[in-house]
Amino acid sequence: MTAVAADSPRRSRGRPGYDLESVLRAAVEVFNERGYDGASMEHLSKRLGIAKSAIYHHVSGKEELLRMALDRALDGWSEAAERARELDAPAIVRLEMLVRGTVAVLETQLPYVTLLLRVRGNTDVERAALARRRSFDKLVASLVEEAERDGDVRADVDPKVTARLLFGMINSIVEWYRSDGRAAAPVPLADAVCAIAFDGLRVRK
Amino acid sequence: MTAVAADSPRRSRGRPGYDLESVLRAAVEVFNERGYDGASMEHLSKRLGIAKSAIYHHVSGKEELLRMALDRALDGWSEAAERARELDAPAIVRLEMLVRGTVAVLETQLPYVTLLLRVRGNTDVERAALARRRSFDKLVASLVEEAERDGDVRADVDPKVTARLLFGMINSIVEWYRSDGRAAAPVPLADAVCAIAFDGLRVRK
Numbered sequence: 001m002t003a004v005a006a007d008s009p010r011r012s013r014g015r016p017g018y019d020l021e022s023v024l025r026a027a028v029e030v031f032n033e034r035g036y037d038g039a040s041m042e043h044l045s046k047r048l049g050i051a052k053s054a055i056y057h058h059v060s061g062k063e064e065l066l067r068m069a070l071d072r073a074l075d076g077w078s079e080a081a082e083r084a085r086e087l088d089a090p091a092i093v094r095l096e097m098l099v100r101g102t103v104a105v106l107e108t109q110l111p112y113v114t115l116l117l118r119v120r121g122n123t124d125v126e127r128a129a130l131a132r133r134r135s136f137d138k139l140v141a142s143l144v145e146e147a148e149r150d151g152d153v154r155a156d157v158d159p160k161v162t163a164r165l166l167f168g169m170i171n172s173i174v175e176w177y178r179s180d181g182r183a184a185a186p187v188p189l190a191d192a193v194c195a196i197a198f199d200g201l202r203v204r205k
Numbered sequence: 206m207t208a209v210a211a212d213s214p215r216r217s218r219g220r221p222g223y224d225l226e227s228v229l230r231a232a233v234e235v236f237n238e239r240g241y242d243g244a245s246m247e248h249l250s251k252r253l254g255i256a257k258s259a260i261y262h263h264v265s266g267k268e269e270l271l272r273m274a275l276d277r278a279l280d281g282w283s284e285a286a287e288r289a290r291e292l293d294a295p296a297i298v299r300l301e302m303l304v305r306g307t308v309a310v311l312e313t314q315l316p317y318v319t320l321l322l323r324v325r326g327n328t329d330v331e332r333a334a335l336a337r338r339r340s341f342d343k344l345v346a347s348l349v350e351e352a353e354r355d356g357d358v359r360a361d362v363d364p365k366v367t368a369r370l371l372f373g374m375i376n377s378i379v380e381w382y383r384s385d386g387r388a389a390a391p392v393p394l395a396d397a398v399c400a401i402a403f404d405g406l407r408v409r410k
Binding site for chain 2: 152155157158161164166167173175195196
């Protein structure tokens with residue numbers, strides 16, 4: 001019994017089979033804490049309490065883990081973009097759908113989105129992620145532009161600036177949102193974002 | 206003439222007297238590029254093209270430069286907060302004034318604000334900056350709360366969430382704003398932020 005108690009909680013928690021998913025989850029934690037450049041396979045092996053060889057059983061190395069982690073966030077965004085594109089509705093409705101989809105990805109894949117938003121483009125994998133991110137940003141800007149042409153979005157602000165401020169607001173959520181804080185907000189986060197961004201925080205009288 | 210031309214542009218540009226201001230400006234550049242932890246006085250001396258001893262003539266070291274740089278952004282925020290506090294007007298008017306003041310600090314002190322927003326609290330100087338930042342955030346949240354009690358700000362969103370989304374939008378501007386890009390926006394940035402945040406991007410029909 002003493003021997004079991006002496007085992008570190010982290011090791012025993014992780015023990016029942018390290019599948020790729022748990023390795024990836026730990027890798028993203030380590031990347032977010034130390035920065036990708038400052039993180040090593042050594043750090044990851046310590047975090048998981050397993051030998052590096054056991055990690056190499058799943059992946060070729062640090063860069064593959066980064067690619068898989070960034071893809072997880074980007075795939076979420078792509079799916080949200082696809083749904084918005086396919087919808088047969090005015091641009092402003094598709095834009096709101098995209099906002100809600102992006103907030104949902106942020107809530108469910110928080111560490112992956114956090115990692116993506118910190119990418120600066122130092123490696124091929126990071127540059128590929130930035131390219132996917134830019135094509136997402138272009139879709140957002142084109143939706144805002146279309147909604148402006150429809151007369152549904154205010155035309156006194158440049159559509160690119162509107163798109164940037166809107167998604168800047170959404171992305172800033174990673175700075176404070178903690179999905180385990182179950183102090184259920186009075187309204188779901190996506191509703192709060194849409195209320196403020198689409199209708200403004202001022203009460204109309 | 207050949208000798209002059211061979212001199213690097215950086216060195217010759219910096220030559221006419223390194224005052225504390227130029228040292229600080231270069232330090233913030235280096236901190237933002239490499240991260241504070243990854244930046245050394247050696248990097249700074251190379252950037253300025255002067256000996257480290259010439260830098261120590263102005264400051265005691267890297268940490269003092271960090272403190273001065275963070276104070277520059279924080280002092281800007283404090284002055285904006287002070288002006289908003291002193292104004293004899295409803296909370297929503299003071300809130301809008303604070304938003305405009307914060308955007309102005311961002312536009313005029315961009316590299317300093319960028320540095321501040323990346324601080325994670327690894328040193329005493331960083332922790333002191335985070336404490337000042339938190340007291341600024343508290344003022345924002347209390348203004349939002351007061352404006353909500355006045356019936357001027359929508360009550361269906363938690364005031365803390367509103368404050369975070371509003372200033373998340375503002376702070377995200379550091380990700381893309383470049384003050385030298387003189388392609389004058391159709392409306393000043395503070396107007397764009399206030400239009401979207403206070404009145405929403407949707408056109409009311």
